[in-house]
Amino acid sequence: MRFLLAVGTTKTAEIDGISAAGTTPAQMRHTPPADAEIVTYGTTVTAPVMPVSPAGCPTPAVVTRAVRELRDFAVASIDAGLAAPTAAPTISIDATPGGDVREPTPVAAAEQILESARALGQALPEDELVIGESIPGGTTTALGVLAALGEPYSVSSSLAENPLELKRAVVDDGLTASNIDRGESAMEPVRALRAMGDPVLATVTGLAHGGLTAGKSITLAGGTQMIAVAALLRHAGVEDDLRLATTPFVAADPSADIAPAAADLDLELTVTDPDVAETSNEILARYEAGEAKEGVGMGGALMLAEQANIPMETVRDRISSIARDLTANPPTHGS
């Protein structure tokens, strides 16, 4: 098994109020590099920020790292369009940051990214891939892709108050700019990604497609962005078994409808509960209250912990100690 983390950025994330993946829009480009460093090293290294929401909620990377420290699984990050450097080792697929979804073609290289990621997913030697993501603003581009494909599902948010009205307005602007109607890109995933997507959606779709072609077991580790990936795969005619591993925080989000979407798309849905009620874990309580909720493969990591019979109490304790160290030793490198 290998855990793949696709990390990238878009101009869409800079739209005010769209994402909680950073304290400010200007800081958000450092969130995916920092997330990759936290999963790799347990701490930020050269990224100049500790990724927190505007309200100070720590990144779900701490959950994925916690499980990784308890169950030593192999990780590779994939540069799916980073806009800032990272000290995490990344696999290059020649992706560049995405544009603003309100432009006509925010991911002009969608086809090339899909193809490079597909070749990589097919060539990797492991029988099982668990694929997570970190891209600020990613639920908005996911909503855009779903609209282009004509899928009715809504999306979740890293903010406690999902700014769905704003996302819908941005997606409407994007459809207009791209000159496509809702559903007009059905069965045309490349077109949907080019016009309304982001490079991380293209990368994860390609990785999963390639892995499935090679007969691997594929788990999409995430929330509604991974619903968009699954929709892209189904619209590409991929009918293989596919698992979605997510958190109870996304599964419980009434704005997200994840269970019916997963059923529609013929996904095996795995929701792993870190048993927040059992504890006073501050971070998980914030996730339960609606902040972050998912990201950086958190749901997949929790699934991996459960598969290895690691008690959730142990996972929660490790989450707390990693978050405490990160908060006590914030990055001192310039920004």
Place this chain on the structure above:
Amino acid sequence: MRFLLAVGTTKTAEIDGISAAGTTPAQMRHTPPADAEIVTYGTTVTAPVMPVSPAGCPTPAVVTRAVRELRDFAVASIDAGLAAPTAAPTISIDATPGGDVREPTPVAAAEQILESARALGQALPEDELVIGESIPGGTTTALGVLAALGEPYSVSSSLAENPLELKRAVVDDGLTASNIDRGESAMEPVRALRAMGDPVLATVTGLAHGGLTAGKSITLAGGTQMIAVAALLRHAGVEDDLRLATTPFVAADPSADIAPAAADLDLELTVTDPDVAETSNEILARYEAGEAKEGVGMGGALMLAEQANIPMETVRDRISSIARDLTANPPTHGS
């Protein structure tokens, strides 16, 4: 502890007869990408070659991978100027391939590479770094740097018959083209690297320097290229403790003088013997007969095995099985 693998290329490697790190000069640019894949995954992934010498001797990457499978240490590869893609995750320090050492300035960006690598080596969270390399033609540029610094040491070779006359002629041409006399760059490591080095030497020197600045324990894992790195560090005024971990195959090379050079440079020399005499291991027998001898951190990996009390018989068996799998399943991707 983390094992860092600096991988890069130069035009120097294309000089006919200079290196055994690939079947042909044209194939050599794929050797560092393939070595990084073998250490990371245990097999080549997208690299189109199985790195072998012109005589068919497998890459020392199999030794490093073997130890890694037996003692699960953390690895990060660093792109120190790759000229071909790799599916191994790599840390970017914005290095580009080196030129031909017979040009005036084969590593124009030496200072920037040194600085980026230094910042990385300092920032990495581990207390101990073991640093290896893969760069075809690397002993020639090492000889060039030693000449520029005015150090008298000779270098080893990945070929059973060290083409020292050719290397010396190439270095003489390089000194002339760079318009510097032997020893004229003493105490000027940046100038020596710019005029006579390669991007991997610059990267390893920077990583080690940064790590030492942060108080880390540093092991240079390799042969005479690492002697050049140690010389660069001493000429930069770095007086910290420094270890060189190498193989008995380099240590026994009469063309290399590694023990007196290590003593001169105040290095703690660790030579770890995989006990070839005890066995009929075909690969190690070829290394003992003078092919490959070192590279991809082999000497450091053997040291790590010994530190962990892994029996050398176990290491040898694993080397054989990895090499067998690699030979049985050569890359099928295009070249």
